[in-house]
Amino acid sequence: MSTTHKSAKDRLIVALDVPELARAQEIVEKLAPFVGMFKVGLELYSVAGPAALKIIKERGGRVFADLKFHDIPNTVAGAVRALVRHGVDMLNVHAAGGKEMLLMAREAAEEEAARQGRKPPLLIAVTVLTSLDTASLKEDVGIERSLEEQVVHWALLAQRCGLNGVVASARELEAIRKACGPEFVVVTPGIRPTGATPDDQRRVLTPAEAVRRGATYLVVGRPVLSSPDPVAAVTSILGEIGSI
Numbered sequence: 096m097s098t099t100h101k102s103a104k105d106r107l108i109v110a111l112d113v114p115e116l117a118r119a120q121e122i123v124e125k126l127a128p129f130v131g132m133f134k135v136g137l138e139l140y141s142v143a144g145p146a147a148l149k150i151i152k153e154r155g156g157r158v159f160a161d162l163k164f165h166d167i168p169n170t171v172a173g174a175v176r177a178l179v180r181h182g183v184d185m186l187n188v189h190a191a192g193g194k195e196m197l198l199m200a201r202e203a204a205e206e207e208a209a210r211q212g213r214k215p216p217l218l219i220a221v222t223v224l225t226s227l228d229t230a231s232l233k234e235d236v237g238i239e240r241s242l243e244e245q246v247v248h249w250a251l252l253a254q255r256c257g258l259n260g261v262v263a264s265a266r267e268l269e270a271i272r273k274a275c276g277p278e279f280v281v282v283t284p285g286i287r288p289t290g291a292t293p294d295d296q297r298r299v300l301t302p303a304e305a306v307r308r309g310a311t312y313l314v315v316g317r318p319v320l321s322s323p324d325p326v327a328a329v330t331s332i333l334g335e336i337g338s339i
């Protein structure tokens with residue numbers, strides 16, 4: 096279990112997976128009092144670019160730029176520097192990019208933050224996407240290790256390269272905590288309240304179980320965004336997390 100004490104609100108990240116900036120802005124307005132961070136992913140960033148980060152910052156919110164960089168080290172370093180200039184609080188790269196890429200990403204984040212006179216954002220490595228299961232990791236991606244071993248392998252690589260944590264499913268929390276310790280940040284998507292549809296997620300867990308197993312942050316998208324009452328959906332999740 097992580098020793099980092101956070102309120103239920105601080106742990107909750109809502110994914111702004113919507114196709115229009117105006118819709119994102121509506122959600123931010125409604126949910127800002129209840130949510131620790133908003134996540135801007137590939138869809139919204141491709142639609143609106145840095146304006147998507149700005150609407151969150153202007154509302155006093157914290158921003159997770161979930162752009163999952165995976166390219167040669169120099170290209171990733173340049174993209175990381177640009178996100179740091181936009182003042183994001185968390186950003187991520189794929190662990191599969193390898194050691195040199197992770198090291199250059201970290202250096203870029205630290206140097207650019209120092210240049211801006213602010214503390215570096217949390218730099219997180221994506222391990223095995225939560226939409227994959229044991230069979231697809233082996234047959235489609237071609238990785239022979241077990242899914243949990245692969246997640247731990249990438250978590251240790253990220254830690255050795257000085258990153259703050261990883262994105263993984265809450266199902267791997269025990270193994271990650273054992274390998275990387277209680278302070279390592281673990282961001283867990285694939286969160287589904289009891290009875291919710293898993294959609295395209297393959298490794299899911301409830302909010303309460305994720306926190307019980309030591310998640311630092313929980314990422315929730317569709318269970319909130321497709322609810323007729325997103326505020327009620329969020330407060331119900333907060334109630335579940337808060338009761339742990």
Ligand SMILES: O=c1ccn([C@@H]2O[C@H](COP(=O)(O)O)[C@@H](O)[C@H]2O)c(=O)[nH]1
Nearest residue numbers: 110136223224225284285314315316317
């Ligand atoms: O392994 C990963 C990495 C990132 N994500 C992102 O989290 C959200 C989850 O959304 P839901 O609607 O709650 O499924 C989404 O933005 C993904 O891009 C992930 O799911 N798994």
